[in-house]
Amino acid sequence: MDYLPNIIFLLILGVGIGYFTKNIRIVIRNIKLGLEVDASDHRKERWNNVIRIALGQSKMVVRPVSGFMHLIVYVGFVIINIEVLEIIIDGIFGTHRIFSFLGGFYGFLIGCFELLAALVFIAVIVFWVRRNVLKLARFWKPEMKGWPKKDADFILYFEMVLMTLFLVMNATDVHFQAMNNGNWVSQFIAVAFEGVSVNSLHQIERTSWWLHIIGILVFLNYLYYSKHLHILLAFPNVYFGRVNPTGQFKNLASVTKEVKLMMDPAADPYAAPPEGAEAPAKFGASDVADLSQIQLLNAYTCTECGRCTSECPANQTGKKLSPRKIMMDTRDRLEEVGKNIDKNGSFQPDGKQLLDDYITREELWACTTCNACVEACPVSIDPLSIIMDMRQYLVMEQSAAPNELNVTMTNIENNAAPWPFNQMDRANWINES
């Protein structure tokens, strides 16, 4: 018996899965650089969201064309992957189509896979055309230059190749075609191979089989470097997504403590901090470690689809702000910090931070906090929360608000209104005619 193919298969499988695991560990470690948040509330609602938004893709279909196409690719991806189970068993034990004993049911399954593969192929071509021929505006914003653009195209080519390999593999499988059980699509491709010798057919079939499984493993490992990580992270991300009204911004507990002290007439403002008191908290965020773990998970989950940016009023009127860029910058900086840790064992200051080196103040101050980006995101990402945290840093740590806002805030402080009116005049409207 010749076990060489089985051994090679096991090796490839091991390397593929091993390398993937290593990268996922890095993702988890990087996310844990963020601040912990308690998300143990609203369990039922969170699971509902996972079912509705992640599994059910409810936010995708807001835009019907891309939503429908994405649904095909998504369903296709999940279902065709059942086939991978057979491929792995065949590969390890040197069997051929181990599940074919299921007879008619097997044929039905494979038939569905073939149909989906063909549909996925078509959908992917539509996606490619939208990006590269119709040039939809949201795919051509400044932050999509270079790698992000290539990444998006690579994935489409990848899917085309994988689907082709799957169908060719079935079409050139003489035994399978002879069974005439489930070759719904491949029988038409088989026509193209008429006249090819049985031996060559077998060669093509084997080559397609190997390339198919290797392709899948390469794809799996590609995820980490790509916006495609969302196919895994969308689920936890939606679970941890917003459950409160989107207008409700979190109240900083560290501030509450200080404000209560200030307002307490009994407190001595000059008292030394009690022994063992924690160091004063940093207000807001200037780098990724000041963000929450959920916000960092958001960054890894972002699909760079740009639905947020295309709904953003600031972006639509030519301002620099793009909520998608906020997410991409956060991920890029987080990766940079992660690499720094890989290299040095722990993070060594590199003279850079998320603020200014990635996200500029001009972007941050252009936001109207309208929540359009949050509403638009198909995977429950909250770019606005990062913008707010960074504004807090600018205002509370650096007193670096735009001048007009400083005036506004002084007014509120002095006379309890954003304009310089006297609080004693607040009820004058009642008697004015």
Next chain:
Amino acid sequence: MNEVLKVPTMAQYMAEGKQPEVLFWVGCAGSFDDRAKKITKAFAKLLNRCQVDFAVLGTEEGCTGDPAKRAGNEFLFQMQALMNIQVLDGYEVKKIVTTCPHCFNTLKNEYPELGGSYEVMHHTQFLKALLNEGRLKVEGGMFKGKRITYHDPCYLGRANNEYEAPRDLLRKLEVELVEMKRCKSRGLCCGAGGAQMFKEPEKGNKDINIERTEEALETEPTIIAAGCPFCNTMMTDGVKAKEKENDIQVMDVAEMIANAADL
């Protein structure tokens, strides 16, 4: 016509040992801005007309802190919040109605965690409730059959999922309600939120309120209805910039109901 406004303060109620049915939170714009004051009065007139037992805080009211919070000044926000909560709790306020979606959002969503829990309603929700209870009568009057588009304030719509109360009221006015391309959960911001009202916009190629006004004008309305004093200002400025102020009015839903009732 032009009955005298009856707007008692909480202090007066307290002195008489009474509790009003609801506190009307007027807000900074509603108290000081000339355009917004008209909305405040229209709503107060409606409350009088429906014999709602209400009061205002008057000089004891202070900014909710919304603009400070959205500008990133959590300190100032929480100072305002805690002071307001002291006043509100001092009067044992249970229920609040406000004509400003920003005040509405902040009072409703952000005060509870700081110790101030009240039942908070936007004035369109409150009017809708009065309508349902049969206390408020709404008739088309001068607006009957007019083409009207409604602009969703971000902090009422997306932020708090209230899209229908203002629309229901408009339908009661028997208007021809036409929706803009981007409406409800996908409605475009007027450009005022997040403390933008108080600063110049960043560099771009257009002001947000112009973009939104253009979209509203595409529906060829005679009136652009709004439910927020800031949206009102932004849209009014937009209409002026488009030199349409003689043909198109920007009105709060409450003003329209008050006008229709000849108040």
